[in-house]
Amino acid sequence: MSNVVMGYKQSTFPKKLAIVSGIILLAFVILPFMVGSFQLSLMSKLLLFGALAVSLDLVWGFTGILSFAHGVFFTLGGYAVAYYLKLNLSAENNNYGGDIPDFMVWNGLEVLPWFIAPLKYFPVAFLAMIGVPALFAYITGSFIFRSKVSGVYITIITLALSSALTTFFISQQAYTGGTNGITDVSKLSVFGMVIPPVGLYFLILAYTAFVVALAWWLTQSNFGLILRSINENENRISFLGYDVAQYKIFVWTLSAALAGVAGGLFVPLNRFISPVYLAVAFGTQVVIWVAIGGRGTIVGPLAAAMILGQVQNSAERVTQDWNLIVGILLLVVVLFIPNGLMSLVPKKFSLSNLSKPKPMPETVVKPVAPSVSEPQPEPVQRGS
Amino acid sequence: MTVATAESVLSIKDLNVEFSGFKALKGVNLEVYDGEIVTIIGPNGAGKSTLLDAIVSKSPVASGHVYYHGKDITNKLPYEIARMGIGRKFQNPNVYNELTVFDNILLALKGTHGIFSSIMAKLTKAKKGKIYDVLERTGLLDQAFDEVSSLSHGQKQWVEIAMVLAQDPSIVLLDEPTAGMTTEETHATGEIIKSIAKSHSIVVIEHDMEFVKQIAERIVVLHQGAVLAEGSVQEVQSNPKVIEVYLGRETINAAA
Numbered sequence: 001m002s003n004v005v006m007g008y009k010q011s012t013f014p015k016k017l018a019i020v021s022g023i024i025l026l027a028f029v030i031l032p033f034m035v036g037s038f039q040l041s042l043m044s045k046l047l048l049f050g051a052l053a054v055s056l057d058l059v060w061g062f063t064g065i066l067s068f069a070h071g072v073f074f075t076l077g078g079y080a081v082a083y084y085l086k087l088n089l090s091a092e093n094n095n096y097g098g099d100i101p102d103f104m105v106w107n108g109l110e111v112l113p114w115f116i117a118p119l120k121y122f123p124v125a126f127l128a129m130i131g132v133p134a135l136f137a138y139i140t141g142s143f144i145f146r147s148k149v150s151g152v153y154i155t156i157i158t159l160a161l162s163s164a165l166t167t168f169f170i171s172q173q174a175y176t177g178g179t180n181g182i183t184d185v186s187k188l189s190v191f192g193m194v195i196p197p198v199g200l201y202f203l204i205l206a207y208t209a210f211v212v213a214l215a216w217w218l219t220q221s222n223f224g225l226i227l228r229s230i231n232e233n234e235n236r237i238s239f240l241g242y243d244v245a246q247y248k249i250f251v252w253t254l255s256a257a258l259a260g261v262a263g264g265l266f267v268p269l270n271r272f273i274s275p276v277y278l279a280v281a282f283g284t285q286v287v288i289w290v291a292i293g294g295r296g297t298i299v300g301p302l303a304a305a306m307i308l309g310q311v312q313n314s315a316e317r318v319t320q321d322w323n324l325i326v327g328i329l330l331l332v333v334v335l336f337i338p339n340g341l342m343s344l345v346p347k348k349f350s351l352s353n354l355s356k357p358k359p360m361p362e363t364v365v366k367p368v369a370p371s372v373s374e375p376q377p378e379p380v381q382r383g384s
Numbered sequence: 385m386t387v388a389t390a391e392s393v394l395s396i397k398d399l400n401v402e403f404s405g406f407k408a409l410k411g412v413n414l415e416v417y418d419g420e421i422v423t424i425i426g427p428n429g430a431g432k433s434t435l436l437d438a439i440v441s442k443s444p445v446a447s448g449h450v451y452y453h454g455k456d457i458t459n460k461l462p463y464e465i466a467r468m469g470i471g472r473k474f475q476n477p478n479v480y481n482e483l484t485v486f487d488n489i490l491l492a493l494k495g496t497h498g499i500f501s502s503i504m505a506k507l508t509k510a511k512k513g514k515i516y517d518v519l520e521r522t523g524l525l526d527q528a529f530d531e532v533s534s535l536s537h538g539q540k541q542w543v544e545i546a547m548v549l550a551q552d553p554s555i556v557l558l559d560e561p562t563a564g565m566t567t568e569e570t571h572a573t574g575e576i577i578k579s580i581a582k583s584h585s586i587v588v589i590e591h592d593m594e595f596v597k598q599i600a601e602r603i604v605v606l607h608q609g610a611v612l613a614e615g616s617v618q619e620v621q622s623n624p625k626v627i628e629v630y631l632g633r634e635t636i637n638a639a640a
Binding site: 004005006008009010218221222223225226228229232233235236237238239240241242243244246247250 | 440442461462463466467472474478479480481482483486487490491492497499502503504505507509512513515516519525528529547551
């Protein structure tokens with residue numbers, strides 16, 4: 001039985017891939033020492049957007065669920081951390097003595113609401129950053145994927161989720177800060193020491209690297225194969241014994257948790273969070289990153305989020321209409337490179353090819369028919 | 385095969401299926417015994433595929449019951465039915481074109497289908513051995529790492545048969561396994577099916593009477609959603625009702 005089948009390895013991490021990843025990671029490690037504080041802050045933000053794009057790639061690129069709600073998961077994680085940082089403002093920085101955030105006082109609240117108060121403590125806020133978006137995704141996902149809703153209707157539901165939450169957060173001004181969101185938060189500190197921008201950058205870099213590695217590891221396994229099969233034909237795989245809804249709920253929830261942590265790290269960097277990131281416009285941007293980068297490629301969406309962010313930054317200096325440039329870029333990609341920028345990378349350099357070497361074909365004479373027994377084709381007259 | 389003493393694997397009682405008012409199946413009764421091949425024939429629209437769909441819960445059953453090893457599986461979820469050991473091959477090759485033949489078989493392999501086991505799953509020697517085995521049985525060894533989209537129609541049919549084999553079900557439902565195959569491929573498929581029958585019960589839908597004669601043990605004729613006749617090839621061919629339904633049809637003429 002010494003055949004290519006028996007020698008096949010499903011998931012490997014070849015030297016070439018390790019070297020390429022190592023060089024890229026090294027470039028990101030030395031970056032803070034090469035650029036100014038503005039670029040450092042921009043790159044930190046773009047790394048988080050990249051992680052957000054990768055989280056959507058798991059759901060859309062691999063599993064085929066187009067979601068405009070990933071901004072929502074991102075923002076829910078963001079609010080959890082924003083409350084934490086707001087509640088930990090030192091007394092002299094808070095006009096109202098440090099017990100209750102300023103925007104709550106302005107909106108007539110006299111006591112800190114019981115459901116926000118525990119977020120003053122780091123472990124609670126940390127768990128909320130992951131757990132709130134994950135729970136929200138688990139509940140919505142259970143409804144969406146256990147029902148008969150499919151395809152474009154799921155996408156419409158994600159649009160509705162995004163709009164509904166935006167409206168809700170704006171309307172609950174006393175608790176959420178309304179349209180302004182939560183501003184003037186304290187800096188993130190560990191044991192009383194404020195984390196400097198470089199430290200924040202490395203924290204974010206580590207998280208993004210983790211998201212990429214996790215996405216790669218998951219999609220290289222049987223699990224990834226199942227996601228791709230759900231994407232291509234979800235009915236067929238249920239007849240092979242797979243609970244498709246369970247897989248979708250899992251990847252939806254996982255993706256939301258990953259997006260939520262990205263949002264949580266975004267707040268100490270950005271120093272505020274607002275319903276802008278809940279809105280459909282931001283959710284659409286995430287979709288654009290994945291579409292331009294290439295669905296199901298992991299590094300494509302990451303690269304697209306970062307490159308587009310830099311393009312936007314440069315374009316903003318020249319014109320207010322940078323959205324037009326991004327729009328034109330999207331049109332060009334959709335029309336001429338439907339599989340995204342990663343499809344332009346020659347196959348032999350692509351991640352999937354590096355990580356999944358095709359076995360060397362053996363020169364075997366192809367049998368015409370299966371060799372169950374010796375088939376003796378007899379002159380048969382075929383009906384119909 | 386002595387039907388009377390064998391155990392009933394699949395038992396269909398008074399099965400009715402409706403599509404917005406149209407009665408696709410009207411009170412179908414059918415027993416499938418351990419290790420036998422049941423061939424279902426019938427004109428287009430007779431309800432053959434619908435019957436298989438109802439068994440695996442692809443189409444909802446309006447009334448009646450499907451029992452599998454005595455257990456009522458009517459309208460259970462498709463994945464639950466699949467896990468119990470009912471394998472289905474669809475009429476048009478229902479395979480993953482963007483995946484390799486190997487990955488298609490790997491997906492179908494019998495085993496736990498849970499999320500965490502799929503993440504942690506290792507491609508063991510035993511699994512590779514099983515895949516090798518079904519690829520060998522279906523003559524696909526040399527195409528193992530080709531994308532399915534690059535295969536011929538007949539080969540895609542074999543991929544799906546190989547997937548059903550990898551599931552290792554106790555009953556195999558095959559919907560026109562030879563559709564679009566050449567004469568040689570059809571014959572070879574018949575031999576595969578016979579070899580499957582050694583360890584599985586099989587329900588197969590076929591149009592091609594030559595092929596039916598090659599494999600058939602018991603034939604069930606469906607017509608307008610009901611069982612018209614049942615018996616051996618000879619019995620069915622000489623049944624006046626069957627002759628009437630098929631009158632002027634090439635299939636039965638070629639077979640007669």
